[in-house]
Amino acid sequence: MTTLQVNAKDRTYPVVIGNKALPSLGGWLDKSNPTAIFVITDEIIWKLHGEKVKKYLPESAHIVFIPPGEEGKRLDIYSNLMDQAITFGLDRKSVAIAFGGGAVGDVTGFFASTYMRGISFIQVPTTILAHDSAIGGKVAVNHPLAKNSIGSFYPPDGVYYDTIFLQSLPKRERLSGFGEVMKHGWISSPEFLNKIKKQIPSLEALMESDMSELLLEGMVVKKAIVEKDEFESGTRAYLNFGHTLGHAIENVAKYGSISHGEAITIGMTYALLLSELNDSKNPFTIHSYISYLKELGYVGDILLTLPFDSLWNAMKRDKKNQSQKPNFVLLSSIGQPKMQEVSYEKAKAAFHYLCTLWTGKGMMMQ
């Protein structure tokens, strides 16, 4: 078992990873003695793993279900959580526990940050992707026009991450989470990126690996970034590598039709292309990287169904922009991210090329 301490502006919180994570959650509850426990989860997770967590909860804990995946990040679901919390009589000494993946974590955190202006918040992550989402305190729900656009920065009081939960993840969720692992490699160092490719050379390896070493290293990368720039006044935006196009794909294709991690994986290949266009001295062997991704099981066919202008309009609403000019995280080299605005013409030409690389066909005509 490993514990990282993450330093946020108004608290330092433990991130406990490994097979003692759940007993540590029990320890936190004993010590904090909250007036009420509000566990937010989805039916899939609860059916698979509810019993493991229940052992550490008192009979009085409220278990509340939200729809799985992005449907759980709708504003009306958040509002429904408020109704239930008020009805159950939660007060300022109560705790909200997110038991699930990043979607559960994001809506629970946003609920916790706003219920009575803020109550305790604990993350019990169950996905590979959540090695990213459980740290750093970005919490949000989606607006139909823009992903995560209603939210706040609200670090948890603790993260209790038992990797036993990962054993039940289906292929699609493994691919999704692995996208964020690769992101941490691209933005941090060639050594970490090579280690990732070496440990996960195939779909078989992705399905079988327990990933613990890579997840821990990814969390160390994220910890360092969010500790330096918790509220994203600068370098935290590097964690958005691949997300400018990725979030636009999720939005235009309708939330949930592609997973977050698959969308940002395609988005990272786009950002690599733009990086090369911007500075051709640094080729990223994009052809062979896309072949590797395809071998793992990522598919780019969705690109052919998305008009570029719709994506461009969605990218104009990205949080990293000023005056609606799409702003991308590009790489000078592996481990050297930077921010760069990109023109409509350049972005469109690169998108056409991206479609060709992923599918062998050009982009959809408007």
Ligand SMILES: NC(=O)c1ccc[n+]([C@@H]2O[C@H](COP(=O)([O-])OP(=O)(O)OC[C@H]3O[C@@H](n4cnc5c(N)ncnc54)[C@H](O)[C@@H]3O)[C@@H](O)[C@H]2O)c1
């Ligand atoms: N806040 C952040 O910093 C941050 C970082 C990255 C991603 N995100 C957000 O996270 C969300 C995606 O999160 P996600 O992919 O982890 O999860 P999710 O909560 O969307 O869950 C995805 C699916 O996996 C299922 N599932 C969860 N755990 C499982 C398990 N152990 N076994 C089997 N099935 C399981 C869920 O029921 C759901 O159907 C996106 O909304 C994204 O925007 C947030």
Ligand SMILES: O=C(O)C(=O)C[C@@H](O)[C@H](O)[C@H](O)COP(=O)(O)O
């Ligand atoms: O923690 C961050 O900062 C990130 O950008 C992590 C991303 O992986 C994550 O998807 C996050 O929710 C994106 O934030 P957003 O501000 O672009 O909505």
Ligand SMILES: [Zn+2]
């Ligand atoms: Zn992400």
